[in-house]
Amino acid sequence: ASDLAPLGCLYKSQVLELARHLKVPESIILRPPSAGLWKGQTDKSELGISYEKLDRIYAGLDLALGRTKIAKAVGVEEKKVVEIEEREERMKHKLTGTEIPEL
DSSP: OOSOOTTTTSOHHHHHHHHHHTTOOHHHHTSOOOOOSSTTOOHHHHHTSOHHHHHHHHHHHHTTOOHHHHHHHHTSOHHHHHHHHHHHHHHTHHHHOOOOOOO
């Protein structure tokens, strides 16, 4: 477990760009992201959405575009935007160093 996420304020597309800039091997960059908790696990299967769409949702939230507009622009149901927004709220302590919110 980790309560420190030094890249946590970057979009996944920015992390990939940084990795290429740092000349991280392409085989690592192209590997499907996974927490590695069990065989075959991937972030996409856990999140239920690709990082491309997730980046777009986060960008829309950062720009305060509104859930309906974001959902339409990304091509997802509004409930997925709400789910991601709620997940971000639960995980924000990793970026701020504040206490974990009550569950």
